[in-house]
Amino acid sequence: MRRLLLPALVALPVLGVLLFLGTWQLQRMHWKNDLLAEIAAAEAAPAVPITLDPRPWTKVAATGRFDHAREALLGLEVRGAILGSHLLVPLLRDDAPSLLVDRGWVPLESRVPIARPEGAVTVEGYIRPAESPGFFAATNDAAGRKFYSFVPAEIAEALGLPQIAPFGLVVLGPANGLPDPARTLPRPTNSHLGYAITWYGLALSLLGVFAVWARRRLREPACPPMQD
Structure with a gap:
């Protein structure tokens, strides 16, 4: 032994x-x-009114007016054979800082008109936290309003927004023309x-x-x- x-x-x-x-x-x-299970429950539950400091990925509702003159594009995403991006639009709110809203995917080249609602709107979606760009992240094109990392303060400065929430809102909804919003909350593998x-x-x-x-x-x- x-x-x-x-x-x-x-x-x-x-x-x-x-x-x-x-x-x-x-x-x-x-x-x-x-x-x-928590994400699935939040997805099935009704949206809650947005607060000044919401938890990331919470399903919320926010009211304001879209500032379509300050639209920007976020990231690149290929769907089928079509290259597109996410349409980022500031939501101006009377009682809180402006909020960057990801209204959904749009093709970079398309003849289909993009819906741009005017006046007061209430949008539902989930809270997206700010990102920390990695070493290999693509360089933002601030002048062209094309961004590849979601950093609200940096995007707001490029768009000329005086105040911005330190998080974003990703719209949830069914397919109904362009932009094409997210269907579900993000789920980790x-x-x-x-x-x-x-x-x-x-x-x-x-x-x-x-x-x-x-x-x-x-x-x-x-x-x-x-x-x-």
Whole structure:
């Protein structure tokens, strides 16, 4: 048995790490399931009046007037074979800072007219938090009003807006011409069960390999002591 001691001491920490990673992924899976259930419940519930400091991804309703003269484009998105972007329009509010509203996807080149409602409107959607542009993020074209990272303060400065909320609103609604709004709240992927199975499978494989090796090792004759 002494011949197995050192290999076992090496294998045990590896086994522990694999079991820990599998258990961690299961915990992440349960957390993600709860989050998805919360998102589904919020999606099914009616929109709540927007506040000055709403939680990200909350379904809300906001009232104001669209400032179509300060429209901008956010990001790039291909649908089918058509390249488009998201139409970003300030919503001017009497009792609160202006709000950048993502009204939905529009093609960059289209002969279909874009709806631009006038006067007071109430829009429903979900709260989109500001982004922190990554190192490889595309450079915004402030002069051309084309943005690739959602940074409300930076966009507001380029559009000449004196006050802006530090978050945005993404419109939810059915397909009804252009812009084409979002249908659902964003949902994170949930692949943690597959990761857990992978880690537990590796742990089981390690045990199997060690058991086969140990069995063969024990069957080998012990080396005789060296003689002078």
